[in-house]
Amino acid sequence: MSDTARHEHQGHASTGTYLAVAAVLTIITLVEVGVFYVPAFQPVLVPILLVLSAAKFALVVMFYMHLKFDHRLFTLIFSLPLLLALGVAIALLFLFGAFVLG
Amino acid sequence: MTHYTATGLDSRKLAFWAFIGSECLLFGSLISTYLVYKGRSVRGPTPQEILNIPLTSVSTFVLLTSSLAMVLALAAVARGDKLWSRVWLFSTAFLGSIFLGFQAYEFTEFVHNGLTITTNLFGSTFYTLTGTHGAHVAVGVIWLLTLLVRSFQGKLGPDKALNVEIAGLYWHFVDVVWIVIFTVVYLIQ
Amino acid sequence: MATAVAEVKAEKASLGSTLWSWLTTTDHKRIGILYGVTAFVFFLIGGLEALIIRAQLAHSGNDLVSAETFNQLFTMHGTTMIFLAVMPLSAAFFNYIVPLQIGARDVAFPRLNAFSYWVFLFGGLLLNASFLFGAAPDGGWFGYPNLTSKQYSPGLNIDFWVIGxxxxxxxxxxxxxxxxxxxxxxRAPGMRMMRLPVFTWMTLVTQFLVITAFPVITVALVFLMFDRFFGTTFYSTAAGGDLLLWQHLFWLFGHPEVYILILPAMGIVSEVLPTFSRKPLFGYAVVVYSGLLIGVMGWGVWAHHMFAVGMGPIADSVFSATTMLIAIPTGVKIFNWLATMWGGQVQFRTPMLFALGFIAMFIIGGLSGVMHSSAAADLQQTDTYFVVAHIHYVLFGGAIQGIFAGIYYWWPKITGRLMNEKLGKWHFWLSFIGMNLAFFPMHFIGLLGMPRRIYTYSPELGLDTLNLVSTVGAFLIGISVLIFIYNVWWTRRHGEVAGNDPWRAATLEWTIPSPPPPYNFSVIPEVVSRLPRWSVTQMKAIPEVPPEPIHLPGGSYWPVVTAFGILVMAAGALLHSLWVVLLGGAVLVVGIYAWAFEPFEV
Known part of the structure; x- marks a missing residue:
């Protein structure tokens, strides 16, 4: 157990990193909501929001869920289904004509 | 007990990552359905008429903050700090409950404004998606409170950090799902 | 909770304690046996349903069963064979064989394993309990709404299906x-991923498909359940909903499911062929990679089940192309199997016969499958008996024959006795002939215009003779299964004692006694090659008696209690009783907590 424990815990980020990540997450959320209310951004709202939320997603998964520091097998076993889910969502939107009608 | 594993990784943690992978497909299907049916309702209320962005922004912030409390709880348990592990575990569960409170308020408001799960496609897909997410949060809160009780029983020492880590993985995943829902359901109307 | 070896051996007790020990078992071998026996009973029930269907269709204008009963029969035949027979029969091998092949003493989570079995048993019983209420599911195994919507199926039938x-x-x-x-x-030390037996590899791919595909059908079923129970509008066209949503979600699950059914059989065949050709598998790495490729590509072909709904030229072309592509890794495997036998000393024992039958029949089923990939051709074949012929070549000629190959191959390991060769050969040849009589004419029946799922047909169709031939074939299969059952009974008393390794096979499970002791391996083996028993560098021998006491986990009754909670919740949902659901939920919660805090060391 001790070997495994050491291996698994040396990877975790420090409290400072956690706080920094939390700050970034908060800022991104504020930007998201801000962008939502600015009429000028309306034409590019969707891509902006998708990029911002993907960034938040990545931050939480990499730092809070430690994937950045952990064994790559965990990343593999998570990202393969995640990619499948993404592919399925895109394919379904295409099949139901979402990209044609806009 | 020394446990040999071929990869050196804990089996429970590996299983839990596989579970999270599986959950990706669950929420992926729910979110896809919401998006596919967007704008197809034959009668109102529509998302534009009813979704409350300021309120949900606050509850989103609450859930994000709970994730911070969660990582701090894990750090406290891992270094054997009883007081702070209890503080942060409680904070996480508390913030989760606040989020659930917001959701309960939101649902009640919507029903008052004439949107139930049977009203239209928006109602069916919205309540099913956010309701499934809310159920996950509720399970998480119960899980965290269980850990808190174990801590007060003196059974949550550093040797049990993995139990907290796995609960944390669950909690953060639920948070991550909400990040997606907040964007595609609330902000992209 | 720790049980020393000596205590396990002393375990000889009354009927009550025997039952209790099976109810609380967490031993992967016992759970494997439970899976196998239960699934075989469901296989017999599903087979009986098939025979009634074939008797009804033996000649035109028959009235053996009513149209309503016929609908229930084909729905339950499909559902039973897929979810209650082929999948759990494969699961029996996963449970029994996989830990032995990787050199482990049990699975990673023994209690979760027991839980899986009990939930499966309860789910199967729940589905079949519908017969007692005269309300068996009748919407087809893919349950398309709006046929399965409340409006057109107001009874309990579809509720049983959705919840089951x-x-x-x-x-x-x-x-x-x-x-x-x-x-x-x-995996035991030295058992690298690229040393895993192919059956274990295919199990891994299969389970990956399970954990990714099942959430999708769960969502689809929840939508249907909400539509039926609470009046939501997911599958209501009047409210702007789209019936194709169900079809997409169902086949998103349904096509990976096809590979969930066939990959384990491919794995079994990849074990049997080398053993009885006395040659290592040709191109091991390629077989593994094509299995992985099938697993991933299996996610990109689902809409070929839906060409007839008019998805448009782009979607049709894409799914035609992906469907043709997935035939490539499948074809690669077939060539590898053939090359394995090339130049080998082929021994035609019963497992080998079934494996050869698998290859031959799977080629036919695969070819008719590739025919479907052409959208234009598929429009002629959709919903006719041609499709029925295709799936039966793949699932009976493929999956079931593969499973029988596995049964004959591992029976001596599991029971310690070899099955009777003569009876086994009778079983194989009767079932092989019967299968081709039953399913080959269906190609023509379908192309000549007979739709599937119709309880009778008119004599003017001119298909009486072909249908009769098909029915005769089906009953031949039935007789062959009876011979198998007799063989099991005969083997129990007269079967030749097998010893550790009756086939002189290569993999780890043959290094230990048959049946294996509760702890499987007296010492955890150190694996030095892909074919431990055939390689020049011999692995260390495994002693007959454990050199030191082995810790084994005790049993637990919480898995069965937790599973029971789920059954009560399901029954409550069927009865539309919130109180029963809550009661079941309470049992579930108690079960989970007791499970989590029970002292149980793996």
């Missing part, structure tokens, strides 16, 4: 996580 499948999904998912972790994490 959700329960079975829980069982499959739990097993899926368990085996993914078991195979990755519990």
């Amino acid at each position: 499948l959700q329960v079975l999904g829980i069982a499959s998912l739990a097993a899926g996580f368990n085996f993914v972790v078991t195979i990755i994490n519990l």
Whole structure:
């Protein structure tokens, strides 16, 4: 157990990193909501929001869920289904004509 | 007990990552359905008429903050700090409950404004998606409170950090799902 | 909770304690046997349903069963064979064989394993209990709404189906996580991933498909359940909903499911062929990679089940192309199997016969499958008996023959006795002839215009003779299964004692006694090659008596209690009684907590 424990815990980020990540997450959320209310951004709202939320997603998964520091097998076993889910969502939107009608 | 594993990784943690992978497909299907049916309702209320962005922004912030409390709880348990592990575990569960409170308020408001799960496609897909997410949060809160009780029983020492880590993985995943829902359901109307 | 070896051996007790020990068992071998026996009983029930269907269709204008009964029969035949027979029969091998092949003492989560079995059993019983209420599911195994919507199926029939499948999904998912972790994490020292036996590899791919595909059908079923129970509008065209949503979600699950059914059989065949050709598998790495490729590509072909709904030229072309592409890794495997036998000393024992039957029949089923990939051709074949012919070549000629190859191959390991060769050969040849009589004419029946799922047909169609031939074939299969059952009974008393390794096979499970002791390996083996028993560098011998006491986990009754909670919840949902659901939920919660805090060391 001790070997495994050491291996698994040396990877975790420090409290400072956690706080920094939390700050970034908060800022991104504020930007998201801000962008939502600015009429000028309306034409590019969707891509902006998708990029911002993907960034938040990545931050939480990499730092809070430690994937950045952990064994790559965990990343593999998570990202393969995640990619499948993404592919399925895109394919379904295409099949139901979402990209044609806009 | 020394446990040999071929990869050196804990089996429970590996299983839990596989579970999270599986959950990706669950929420992926729910979110896809919401998006596919967007704008197809034959009668109102529509998302534009009813979704409350300021309120949900606050509850989103609450859930994000709970994730911070969660990582701090894990750090406290891992270094054997009883007081702070209890503080942060409680904070996480508390913030989760606040989020659930917001959701309960939101649902009640919507029903008052004439949107139930049977009203239209928006109602069916919205309540099913956010309701499934809310159920996950509720399970998480119960899980965290269980850990808190174990801590007060003196059974949550550093040797049990993995139990907290796995609960944390669950909690953060639920948070991550909400990040997606907040964007595609609330902000992209 | 720790049980020393000596105590386990002293275990000889009354009927009551025997029952109790099976009810609380967490031993992967016992759970494997439970899976096998239960699934075989469901296989017989599903087979009986098939025979009634074929008797009804033996000649035109027959009235053996009513149209309503016929609908129930074909729905339950399909549902039973897929979810209650082929999947759990494969699961029996996953449970029994995989830990032995990787040199482990059990699976990663023994109690979760027991839980999977009990949930599966309860789900199967729930589905079949519908017969007692005269309300068996009757909407076809893919349950398309709006046929299955409340408006057109107001009775309990579809409720049983919707809830039963959700329960079975829980069982499959739990097993899926368990085996993914078991195979990755519990390999003996030296058993690298590229030394895993192909059966174990295919199990891993299968379980990956299970944990990714089952959530999708769960969502689809929840939508249908909400539509039926609470009046939501997911599948209501009047409210702007789209019936194709169900079809897409169902086949998103349904096509990976096809590979969930066939990959384990491919794995079994990849074990049997080298053993009886006295040659290592040709191109091991290629067989493994094509299995992986099939697993991933299996996610990109689902809409070829839906060409007839008019998805448009782009979607049709894409799914035609992906469907043709997936034939490539499948074809690669077939060439590898053939090359394995090339130049080998082929021994035609019963397992080998079934494996050869598998290859031959799977080629036919695969070819008719590729025919469907052409959207234009598929429009002529959709919903005719041609499709029925195709799936039966793949699932009976493929999956079931593969499973029988596995049964004959591993029976001596599991029971310690070899099955009777003569009876086995009778079983094989009767079932092989019967299968081709039953299913080959269906190609013509379908192309000549007979739709599937119609309870009778008119004599003017001119298909009486072909249908009669098909029915005769089906009953031949029935007789062959009776011969198998007799063989099992005969083998129990007269079967030749097998010893550790009756086939002189290559993999780890043959290094230990038959049946294996509770602890499987007296010492954990050190694996030095892909074919431990055939390689020049011999692995260390495994002593007959454990050199030191082995810790074994005791039993637990919480898995069965937790599973029972789920059954009560499902029954409550069927009865539309919130109180019963809550009661079941309470049992579930108690079960989970007691399970989590029970002292149980793996």
